[in-house]
Amino acid sequence: MQPSMKSPDAYPSRAATRNGSSVKWFLLFWLIVIAAGGYAVYSYTNHLKDQMLLQLAAQNRQQLAAVQADYEKKLSVLSEEVNDLQDKVQSFNELLTFTKDNASTKTDNSNKLYTQLSEVRKQLDALQKEMDLLK
Numbered sequence: 001m002q003p004s005m006k007s008p009d010a011y012p013s014r015a016a017t018r019n020g021s022s023v024k025w026f027l028l029f030w031l032i033v034i035a036a037g038g039y040a041v042y043s044y045t046n047h048l049k050d051q052m053l054l055q056l057a058a059q060n061r062q063q064l065a066a067v068q069a070d071y072e073k074k075l076s077v078l079s080e081e082v083n084d085l086q087d088k089v090q091s092f093n094e095l096l097t098f099t100k101d102n103a104s105t106k107t108d109n110s111n112k113l114y115t116q117l118s119e120v121r122k123q124l125d126a127l128q129k130e131m132d133l134l135k
């Protein structure tokens with residue numbers, strides 16, 4: 001045997017060192033790609049969430065405006081009905097006063113007017129309660 005010749009396993013070869021270094025760079029590259037992909041997914045989901053929240057806010061504003069318009073419409077109708085009933089109550093009061101002044105003990109007209117007035121007041125109270133509920 002020759003003394004200057006040693007076995008190939010005694011010294012690490014340059015190819016093995018180069019392969020170990022390239023594997024490290026390859027793994028580092030994939031780790032960076034995976035991290036960038038994870039960040040991109042996170043950013044995109046946040047962007048989609050923000051868009052969805054904006055759309056929901058716009059829909060809520062539209063629905064609220066529609067509900068408010070409907071409420072105001074119903075409130076104005078009820079206000080008109082209450083005003084009409086108040087006018088009727090006032091006219092019944094005047095008629096009742098006139099009838100009471102001119103009624104004799106033999107007629108029962110005043111009792112009828114009191115009954116009608118009572119019914120109108122009940123309706124007025126019911127409408128007032130509905131109006132208070134809408135407020």
